[in-house]
Every structure is written in C-alpha cells, then in structure tokens.
Amino acid sequence: MAPNATSILTFVLILGASLLITWQAGRRTRSSSEFYAASHSVGGFSNGLAIAGDHLSAGTLLGVTAVIYTDGYDGLIYMTGGAVGYPLLMCLLAERLRNLGSYTFVDVLSARFRENSIRVLAATGTLVAAVLYLISQMVAGGALFEVLFGIPYPWAVAMVGGLTVLYVSVGGMLATTWVQMTKAVLLMFSILVLLALLMLNLGEGPLSLLESAARVHQRGEEWLSPGQFLPDRISIFAFVLTGIVGMVGLPHLLMRFFTVPDARQARRSAVFATGYIVTFSLLLWITGLGIVVLLAGNTEILDEQGGMIGSTNMAIMHAARIIGGNVLLGFMASVAFATLLAVVCGLVLAAAAAMAHDLYSGVYKRGRVDDRTEVRASRISVVALGALAVALGIQFRGQNVAYLTALAFTVAASVNTPALVAALFWRAASARGLILGGWVGMVVSVVLLALSPAVWEGALGLENAPFPWIYPGLFSIPAAALVIVVVSLADRSPEAMLGRRRYDELLAPSVLGRRDTPVI
Amino acid sequence: MHPAIVAKLAQDPDFIRLRRLQRRYAFTIAGSVVAFYVSLGVTMAYWPEVLDIRLVPGRWITVGLIWNVLGLLGWFAATATYAALSTRRLTPLRARVRERHGWNSSDGA
Numbered sequence: 001m002a003p004n005a006t007s008i009l010t011f012v013l014i015l016g017a018s019l020l021i022t023w024q025a026g027r028r029t030r031s032s033s034e035f036y037a038a039s040h041s042v043g044g045f046s047n048g049l050a051i052a053g054d055h056l057s058a059g060t061l062l063g064v065t066a067v068i069y070t071d072g073y074d075g076l077i078y079m080t081g082g083a084v085g086y087p088l089l090m091c092l093l094a095e096r097l098r099n100l101g102s103y104t105f106v107d108v109l110s111a112r113f114r115e116n117s118i119r120v121l122a123a124t125g126t127l128v129a130a131v132l133y134l135i136s137q138m139v140a141g142g143a144l145f146e147v148l149f150g151i152p153y154p155w156a157v158a159m160v161g162g163l164t165v166l167y168v169s170v171g172g173m174l175a176t177t178w179v180q181m182t183k184a185v186l187l188m189f190s191i192l193v194l195l196a197l198l199m200l201n202l203g204e205g206p207l208s209l210l211e212s213a214a215r216v217h218q219r220g221e222e223w224l225s226p227g228q229f230l231p232d233r234i235s236i237f238a239f240v241l242t243g244i245v246g247m248v249g250l251p252h253l254l255m256r257f258f259t260v261p262d263a264r265q266a267r268r269s270a271v272f273a274t275g276y277i278v279t280f281s282l283l284l285w286i287t288g289l290g291i292v293v294l295l296a297g298n299t300e301i302l303d304e305q306g307g308m309i310g311s312t313n314m315a316i317m318h319a320a321r322i323i324g325g326n327v328l329l330g331f332m333a334s335v336a337f338a339t340l341l342a343v344v345c346g347l348v349l350a351a352a353a354a355m356a357h358d359l360y361s362g363v364y365k366r367g368r369v370d371d372r373t374e375v376r377a378s379r380i381s382v383v384a385l386g387a388l389a390v391a392l393g394i395q396f397r398g399q400n401v402a403y404l405t406a407l408a409f410t411v412a413a414s415v416n417t418p419a420l421v422a423a424l425f426w427r428a429a430s431a432r433g434l435i436l437g438g439w440v441g442m443v444v445s446v447v448l449l450a451l452s453p454a455v456w457e458g459a460l461g462l463e464n465a466p467f468p469w470i471y472p473g474l475f476s477i478p479a480a481a482l483v484i485v486v487v488s489l490a491d492r493s494p495e496a497m498l499g500r501r502r503y504d505e506l507l508a509p510s511v512l513g514r515r516d517t518p519v520i
Numbered sequence: 521m522h523p524a525i526v527a528k529l530a531q532d533p534d535f536i537r538l539r540r541l542q543r544r545y546a547f548t549i550a551g552s553v554v555a556f557y558v559s560l561g562v563t564m565a566y567w568p569e570v571l572d573i574r575l576v577p578g579r580w581i582t583v584g585l586i587w588n589v590l591g592l593l594g595w596f597a598a599t600a601t602y603a604a605l606s607t608r609r610l611t612p613l614r615a616r617v618r619e620r621h622g623w624n625s626s627d628g629a
Contacts, residue, residue: 076588077564080557084591087553087598091546095606210580226564226571226584233565240561244554264611267603274599278592501523508529511539512614512623 007148007330014186014334015163018179018341022167025175032374035172036103036353037258042177044265048272051256053180055083055277056187057133058140058340059405060284066312068288069295071228072217075288078229079281081239085247086277090270093248095263096424096510104350105254105420106358112423112502113431115495116363121438123358125415126251128446129408130351131388133252136404137340137347138393140313144340147310147317148333157393164344165386168352169379173259176345183335183342184276190335191283194320194328198290201323209289216296234469239406242473246409249416252343252350263513291319298322311398348385355381396459406471407449414441414476422484424510427503430496433488441480448472529621538613545605549598556594560587 033039042050060082068075101107106122138157145156167175199205204212210224217223230236247253257266295301301318303309308318317336321329356378361369369377396404419438422429448467449455456465488496529535563570564584571584617623 073582073584076585077560080560080588080591080595083595084553084557087595087602088550090599091550091602207579207581210585214580224580224582225568227568230564236561236565240558244557264607267606271596271600271603274596278596281592282589504526504530505523507539508526508535508623511535511542512618 006326007333010327010330010334011148011337014338017182018167018338021178021182022171022175025171025178029170029172029174030375031371032103032357032378034174035375035378036255036349036357038173038177040259040261042259042265044260044268045272046177046181047256047260047265047269048276049184050177050180050259051253051269051273052276052280053184053187053339053342054253054256054346055273056184056280056339057137057343057405058144058336059136060280061187061336061339062140062144062313062316063136063405064284065288065291065316067229068285069292069312069315072213072219072223072292073226074229076285077226079285081243082247083274083277083281084243085245086270086274088244089248089253090267090274093254093420093424094257094266094270097254097257098260098263098266099510099513100506101258103255103258103357104353105251105416106354106362109419109423109434110362112506113434113499115431115435116366117435118419118431119358119362121435121442122416122419123354123363125249125411125419125438125442126354126358127351128442129249129412129416130251130347130354131385131392132411133250133405133408134344134347134351134385134389135392135396136399136408137344138389139396139399139404141337141340141344142393142397143310143313144317144333144336147314148329153397154394158390160341160344161386161390161393163341164348164389165383167341168345168348169382172378173255173349176342176349177259179338179342179345183338186335187339188276188280188283190332191280191287194316194324194332195283195287195290197323197328198287198294198319202290202293204290204293206286206289209286209293213289213292217292218296232469234474235471238469238471238474241477242406242409242413242471245417245477246406246413246473249412249420250408251354251412251416252346254416254420255346255350255353287316291315294319294322344389348382348389351385352378352381355385399454399458404454407454410449410471410473410476411442411445413473414445414480418477418480418484422488426488427500428488429484429503430488430491430493430499432491432493432496433484433486436487437480437482437484440483441476444479445472445476448475525621529617532617532620534613534620535617538610538617541613542606542610545602545610549602553595553598556591560591563587 029035064075064078067078097108100111106119109118109122138160141160142153142157145151146153214221214224230239260266260269301308317333320332356374360377361374415438419434422434449472451465451467452470453465456462573583575581
C-alpha cells in the first residue's frame with residue numbers, strides 16, 4: 001500500500017475539519033467546567049453519539065476485524081462482551097453519577113468519603129486504565145500511518161500524539177465531544193459503504209457470506225467454532241467477568257455522563273449509545289465475513305514472511321483498497337484515523353482530569369486552586385500524557401489492538417468498578433475497605449498483566465511468561481471485592497461511621513437529583 | 521444534608537416506593553443481562569459443542585451465532601426498557617417527593 005494522493009487529500013480534509021472544530025471549541029473553553037464537562041450542556045442524543053464514538057475505537061474497527069479474520073465467530077463474542085456493560089451502566093450508574101458528580105467519577109467517591117487517599121486511588125486507577133487504553137490506540141495509529149503514508153512507525157505514533165495534545169489542550173471536552181460525534185457518523189457511513197461494496201463485489205448476501213467464509217478460510221469449518229482466542233476455561237471466565245464489570249469503570253466513558261444537564265439526558269445518552277453500538281457491531285461482523293472471503297488466497301497482501309502486510313490489524317484496509325481502490329482506502333484510513341484520534345482525545349482528557357482535577361487540585365492543593373490555574377494544570381497534564389502515550393505506543397508495536405484494549409478493561413474492572421459500586425450501593429462500605437481493596441485490585445491486575453504472555457513475551461521480549469493466561473481479571477476483580485468486603489465489615493472506626501452517615505445523606509440526591517434542578 | 525431532612529425523607533411513603541421500584545427495575549434488568557451473558561460463558565467453557573449446533577441443517581446458523589446476536593439486541597432492549605421505566609414510572613414519583621420536601625426551592629424549605 002504505497003502512499004497516494006487520494007489518501008493524503010482525504011486525510012488532510014478530515015484533519016482540517018477536526019482542527020476547525022477544535023478552534024471553534026477552544027474559543028468557548030475557558031473555565032474548568034467548560035474544559036472537563038462542556039459546561040454540562042451536551043444533549044442526550046449528542047452525548048450518546050459521543051459515547052458510541054468513545055466505545056468504537058480503533059480497537060473495534062481494526063482489532064475486531066482482525067479477530068474476525070483470524071478467529072471467525074470469536075469476533076462476535078468479542079463485540080457482545082464489549083457492549084454488555086452498557087445495560088449495567090444504564091441501570092446502576094448513569095443517573096447516580098450525573099446526580100452526584102461534577103467532572104469525574106472520583107468526585108462521586110469523594111462526595112461520600114472525604115479521605116484524600118480515595119482520590120489518590122481512584123485517580124491512579126483512572127490513569128493506569130486510560131494509559132493502557134491509549135497504548136492500543138497509539139499502536140493502531142502508528143500501524144495505520146505507516147502502511148498508508150509510508151511514514152516510519154515511531155514518527156507516525158509521534159504525529160498522533162502531537163495532534164491529540166493540540167486538540168485536547170485547546171478544545172477540552174467540547175472539542176472532544178464534537179470530534180467524537182463527527183467520527184461516529186463517519187464510522188457508520190464508512191462501514192455501510194464498505195459492506196455494500198463488498199456484497200456487490202462478491203455478489204453475496206449476509207447469510208451466504210457466512211457460508212462462503214467458512215468454506216474459504218484456511219482453518220475451514222473450525223474457524224467458525226467459538227472460543228479460538230479464549231483457549232481455556234480460566235480465560236473464558238476472565239473475559240466474561242471483565243466484560244461485565246470493566247466498562248462500568250472506564251473513566252473516559254464515565255466522564256461523559258457529567259457533560260449532560262440532568263439524569264434524563266444521561267439515560268437518553270445510554271440508550272442512543274447502546275443502539276448505535278449494537279447496530280455497528282452487527283454490521284462490522286458481517287463486513288468481517290466479507291473481508292475473509294475477499295482476502296482468501298490473495299497473495300499481494302502478504303509480506304516476505306507470509307504474514308499480512310501491516311499485521312492482521314490492517315485486514316479492513318487491504319479489503320478497502322481491493323474493492324474501492326485508493327479512494328476507498330484513503331477514506332477508510334482517514335475514518336480510522338479520526339476514530340483513534342477522537343478516542344485518544346477522550347482518554348487523554350480523562351487522564352488529564354485525574355491528574356489536574358483529582359490529584360493536583362483535589363489532593364495536593366486541597367481544593368484551593370483557582371479555575372485558571374486548574375485549566376493550566378490540565379493542559380500541562382495533556383502534554384505529559386501525550387509524550388507518555390507516544391513512548392508506550394512505540395514499545396508495544398505489533399500487539400493486537402483489541403487485546404490491548406481488553407487490558408484497560410481489566411484495570412478498570414479491578415480498581416474503579418468495585419470502589420464505585422461499593423460507594424454507591426453499600427452502606428457498610430468504608431473508606432479503608434475501598435482504599436485497601438482498590439490497591440489490591442490495582443497491584444494484582446498490573447503485576448499479572450506484566451507477567452502475562454502479551455507483556456512478558458510480546459512487549460518485553462522475554463521467554464515463558466510466568467502467568468500463563470491472557471486476562472487476569474478472574475483473579476484481580478474478586479481479590480479487590482473480597483478485600484473491600486472484609487475490611488469494611490471489620491472497620492468500626494469513627495471515619496467508617498461517618499462514611500455510613502454520608503451514605504444516608506447522599507441517598508436523596510442520588511435518587512432525586514440535586515436540589516434546584518428541574519424534575520428528572 | 522441536615523439529619524432531620526434525611527430522617528423525614530426516609531419515612532416518606534413515596535420516597536420508599538421510589539427506591540423500591542428503582543431497585544426492582546435496575547436489579548431485575550441488570551441481573552437478567554448478567555445471567556444471559558454468564559450462561560453464554562459457561563456454555564462456551566463446558567459445552568462448546570452446543571454453540572456449534574446448526575439450527576438450519578447445512579447452514580452456519582448456529583446456536584452460538586443466534587445467542588450472540590440475541591445478546592447484542594438484548595443489551596439495547598435492556599437499556600431502553602430501563603430508560604422508559606425510569607422516565608414513565610419513576611419521574612412522577614420523584615417530582616412528588618421533590619415537591620413535598622422543598623427540593624425545588626433554593627431556601628431548602
């Protein structure tokens with residue numbers, strides 16, 4: 001795939017449009033409320049589109065099509081598991097988050113427990129989960145640019161990082177929301193176009209694509225058997241558990257519920273987002289089948305070693321070029337770029353909020369920071385996070401981006417979700433329990449991730465990973481929950497009693513909404 | 521919040537009903553979603569051959585395919601159902617309780 005004028009032109013057009021959006025948003029972004037939460041003024045439909053935009057990352061577009069290409073049916077399992085958190089987010093958290101928080105979910109924890117250690121824990125959980133998620137997007141971005149424009153991988157990653165810093169530091173949440181919405185619409189349009197062209201080109205409908213894919217795939221019918229990428233029971237249960245609780249703790253998704261004016265709009269956001277994601281997932285799976293049929297036996301997509309040029313993450317791009325030439329390739333690549341850029345912006349914003357709002361302003365300055373200083377601290381955090389993301393993106397080159405995304409889910413599921421659920425739903429929960437349980441979840445998940453094959457062998461280049469499974473959630477999530485329960489039940493300190501009284505006090509606002517806001 | 525306000529609210533029958541209904545809707549729907557998904561995981565782990573069963577002879581319309589597609593559609597149905605129930609059934613209750621306890625006035629009366 002050599003660089004071509006159409007690809008570059010489409011890319012420049014999308015880049016120009018997003019820069020214009022950022023400039024417009026930047027003019028309206030001065031205060032911390034505008035920077036973190038777009039002044040709580042985003043409507044339910046717009047926020048739903050933006051949530052879908054956050055969910056449908058480069059990991060979905062490139063990584064899931066790669067999973068479908070190599071493991072068939074498992075791509076569908078991956079998407080079902082990836083979206084199972086939305087009904088839970090809706091039923092358990094959306095309204096309460098909006099009713100109790102200001103900018104981040106850490107505000108909700110702090111509303112019940114005043115201890116600074118809670119802020120430190122939750123902000124650290126946010127940072128680790130966001131950075132892991134960032135790695136997957138940077139890896140995808142680097143691979144995409146390398147293949148599309150022939151730019152060396154490290155420079156490609158640096159370019160994505162640089163643009164992200166520019167967008168977020170200038171435009172804050174408003175720019176991130178608008179870029180997400182634009183990207184969500186482009187993404188749906190692009191997948192509809194690709195699917196239509198695939199079906200026309202192959203002369204097949206969705207059901208016959210299923211039959212043809214099973215017939216032409218090199219692994220034959222086994223390709224459509226479930227569980228190829230989850231080789232044992234531990235991995236299956238870890239994947240299921242992480243899918244259920246991981247999304248509920250993803251900081252950049254939780255942050256979206258603070259951008260709407262009230263709980264009704266929060267509910268509308270979740271409904272629109274889920275509908276959009278479900279529709280896209282089904283279309284993407286059928287598209288994946290078409291890609292398998294199209295690419296079967298095609299040798300021009302292979303490198304000297306017999307692997308796919310740019311790794312299987314590029315399967316959808318190869319398909320776009322074959323059926324639509326450079327025009328479709330340029331368009332798809334630009335959409336993929338917009339996709340990952342928008343997600344990276346959301347992640348960097350969530351991580352910057354954790355650093356500047358939760359750690360710097362909330363913990364270090366104990367809330368005694370003026371608005372301008374906090375926004376400046378956020379912008380400095382954005383630059384630091386951009387640099388970190390670039391460095392890690394280079395280190396993790398070549399890893400499957402869908403898998404890397406799952407790592408972020410693991411940390412979110414092990415640290416943020418148990419703390420948030422306990423704080424909102426369990427009167428007996430104590431700060432000490434949450435802090436100890438959260439750190440146990442963090443340490444267990446991060447250590448096991450480091451010892452797992454993907455990091456030990458894939459990123460560090462060592463042999464024989466000590467932890468043989470790919471997802472550590474089955475160990476880290478129960479460990480965190482168990483420590484929270486045991487320590488909270490044993491805690492009879494005055495602080496624990498105060499925390500229980502705060503639960504009673506926060507019950508009314510969490511159910512009824514804040515005072516002086518319209519009925520929701 | 522003043523403890524007297526908390527105590528008064530805790531005894532309000534509408535507030536009690538509101539909490540009970542909210543818990544019922546939320547936990548029933550969330551529980552159903554979790555049960556559906558966990559059952560898919562258990563089947564995958566212990567009886568993967570069940571997911572390979574073809575519902576249409578000779579074609580790849582398998583139990584696993586239908587299970588996953590139903591799951592995805594079910595996630596949307598669950599989310600939409602809770603939103604509708606909350607807006608239609610719980611919002612009027614919320615409005616009554618807020619009105620009765622001066623939740624809408626800035627003096628907090």
